[in-house]
Amino acid sequence: MMLPLLPLPPFPLAVESMLEDPSIEAHLRQFCLVLSVSLGVATLSRVFSVLRNIPYTLLLLLVGLGLALVDVRLINLSPQLILFIFLPPLLFEAAWNLNWKSLKQYAVPVVLYAIFGVVICVGSLVWGLQAFAGASLATALLVGASLSATDPVSVVALFRELGVDKKLTTIMEGESLFNDGVAVVAFNLLLGLALGLEQLDAAVTVARFLVFVGVGVSIGGLIGFGLSFLTQRFDIPLVEQSLTLVSAYGTYLVAEELGGSGVIAVVTTGLILGNFGSRIGMNPRTRLVVSEFWEFVSFFINSIVFLLIGDQVEFAGLMANLDKIFIAIVIMLTARAISVYGLGALSNAVTGPNMDLPLAGQTVLWWGGLRGSVSVALALSVPAVLGDRQEVIGIVFGVMLFTLLVQGLTTKPLLEALNLLGDQPLRVEYQQMSAHRVALTRVLKRLDEADDNQEFDSEFVAYQRALVEGQLKDVQEKLAKLERQHPEIQHYAFEQLREELLAIESDTYAEFIRAGQLKQDLAPLLEELPDRGAETA
Structure with missing residues (x-):
C-alpha cells in the first residue's frame, strides 16, 4: 500500500522553521565570540609596542x-x-x-x-x-x-x-x-x-x-x-x-x-x-x-x-x-x-x-x-x-x-x-622615497599640461611648480645619500625594476591573448637576458 505524500510547507515557513532552530543561533553566537576574541587579540598585538615583537x-x-x-x-x-x-x-x-x-x-x-x-x-x-x-x-x-x-x-x-x-x-x-x-x-x-x-x-x-x-x-x-x-x-x-x-x-x-x-x-x-x-x-x-x-x-x-x-x-x-x-x-x-x-x-x-x-x-x-x-x-x-x-x-x-x-x-x-x-627597514624607506619621487614627477607633468593649456594663472602654476621642484630635489638628494651609504640598495632597485619590466611584458602578452590575437602564452624574453644590473651593483 502506497502512503500518500504529505504536502511540503510553503518556502517562507520552511525558512522560518530553520531560523527558529536554537542550535543555529547558538553556533552563530559561538562563532561571533571566537571571531571577536581572535580579532581583538590580533589588533592589540599591533596597538601595544610591548606585544609587537610576538607574532x-x-x-x-x-x-x-x-x-x-x-x-x-x-x-x-x-x-x-x-x-x-x-x-x-x-x-x-x-x-x-x-x-x-x-x-x-x-x-x-x-x-x-x-x-x-x-x-x-x-x-x-x-x-x-x-x-x-x-x-x-x-x-x-x-x-x-x-x-x-x-x-x-x-x-x-x-x-x-x-x-x-x-x-x-x-x-x-x-x-x-x-x-x-x-x-x-x-x-x-x-x-x-x-x-x-x-x-x-x-x-x-x-x-x-x-x-x-x-x-x-x-x-x-x-x-x-x-x-x-x-x-x-x-x-x-x-x-x-x-x-x-x-x-x-x-x-x-x-x-x-x-x-x-x-x-x-x-x-x-x-x-x-x-x-x-x-x-x-x-x-x-x-x-x-x-x-x-x-x-x-x-x-x-x-x-x-x-x-x-x-x-x-x-x-x-x-x-x-x-x-x-x-x-x-x-x-x-x-x-x-x-x-x-x-x-x-x-x-x-x-x-x-x-x-x-x-x-x-x-x-x-x-x-x-x-x-x-x-x-x-x-x-x-x-x-x-x-x-x-x-x-x-x-x-x-x-x-x-x-x-x-x-x-x-x-x-x-x-x-x-x-x-x-x-x-627590510632600509628597503621600506627606499620604496617610500621612490614613490615620493614618482608622484612628484607626475605632479610636475600635470602642472606643465595646465600651463600649456592655460587652464590657470601662469604665476600660480609657476609658484606651485617651484614648490614641487623643491620637494623633488630634496627627495632625490635623500635617495642619492641612501644609495651612497648603502650600495646594496642598488641591487634591490635593479631587482624591482627587472620584475616590473617582466610584469609589463607578461601583461602585454595577456592582452593579446584576451583579444584573440594570440593563441598561446609566450615566455617572457626578458627572462633570457643576463642580469647586468646585478653585476653592476
Whole structure:
C-alpha cells in the first residue's frame, strides 16, 4: 500500500522553521565570540609596542591556552573543521603567493626536505618512542606521522617582516607546502597499520603513495589550467575572485573523493593560478584584488585557528604524558637536525656553490620547523576505536606547544645571533622615497599640461611648480645619500625594476591573448637576458 505524500510547507515557513532552530543561533553566537576574541587579540598585538615583537599567531595561541586553563571552551575543534574548512584556503593562499621561478630554483632542497625529511622524522619517532618511551607501535606510528607535518606560519610571517633572505623563505615555505601533503598521505597509509587492518609492504606502500600524489597533481593541474584559460574569456574581478575561492575547496574535495591527496591538489592549483593563470587571464587590477582577498582570508583563518588550537589543550592529558612528550621533543629535534643538515649537504653537493644553503640558514630551518594545525588535525582524526587515541593526542599537543612557544618565540633572537636579519627597514624607506619621487614627477607633468593649456594663472602654476621642484630635489638628494651609504640598495632597485619590466611584458602578452590575437602564452624574453644590473651593483 502506497502512503500518500504529505504536502511540503510553503518556502517562507520552511525558512522560518530553520531560523527558529536554537542550535543555529547558538553556533552563530559561538562563532561571533571566537571571531571577536581572535580579532581583538590580533589588533592589540599591533596597538601595544610591548606585544609587537610576538607574532600575532603565537599571541593568539597564548590567549587560547589561558582560556583552556580556566576551562573556557569556545568551540569544538574537529579534524574535519581543520582539514576541510581551514586548510584548503591556507594552502591555496601560500601557493598563490609562492613564486614558481624561485621554487624551481630551489626545487632540490624543497623536494629533499618535503619527502625524505618526512621519512626520517617518522622513522626516528617510531623507533625512539618504542625504544625510550615504551610506546606501543600504534602510538609511535601515528605520533610520527602527525608530527612530520611542519607548519611554520608564524616563522614565515616573521621572515617577511624582517626581510630575511628570499632563498631561506622560499625553501621553508615550499617545504611546508609539499611536506603537509606528504605527511597527510603518510598518516593515511600508517593508520591502517596502527589499527591492524593492513600489513607493512614496502612496494605496496610506495605504489599507494605515488597514486595519492599522482591523482592530486593531476586534479590540481586540470582545475588550475582549466580556470586559467577560462578567465581569459572575461574580465569580471568579483567572479574571478570567487572562482579562486571555489577552486580552493573544490580541488581539495574532488581529489579526496577520487582517492588522491587533497593537499597536493590544492597546492598545485594555487601554484598554477598564482604564477600562470593570474598572468594570462587577469589584468593587473584584478590580480591585485584577488591577492588582497587571499591575504585577508589567510589572516582571518589564522586568527581563528591558532586561538582554537590553544583552547583545545587538555592539561590533564599533557601532564599524564609529560615523559613521553619530552622524549618525543628530543627525538623530533634530533631527526630534524639529521634531515636538515644531512639533506642540506646533499642538496649543496647537487646544486653547486651558487645555489648552496649556508650552515646558518640550515640552522634556522632546523629550529624553525614548527608543528601546527595539520599535526593537530591528524592527531584528532585518530579513530576512537584505538585505545591509545588520547595518548597520541596528548603527545602531539605537547610537542606542538613546545615548537610554537619555545621555538617560535626564539626564532628572532636566533636570526639576530646568526646575523641573518634582512634589510627590510632600509628597503621600506627606499620604496617610500621612490614613490615620493614618482608622484612628484607626475605632479610636475600635470602642472606643465595646465600651463600649456592655460587652464590657470601662469604665476600660480609657476609658484606651485617651484614648490614641487623643491620637494623633488630634496627627495632625490635623500635617495642619492641612501644609495651612497648603502650600495646594496642598488641591487634591490635593479631587482624591482627587472620584475616590473617582466610584469609589463607578461601583461602585454595577456592582452593579446584576451583579444584573440594570440593563441598561446609566450615566455617572457626578458627572462633570457643576463642580469647586468646585478653585476653592476
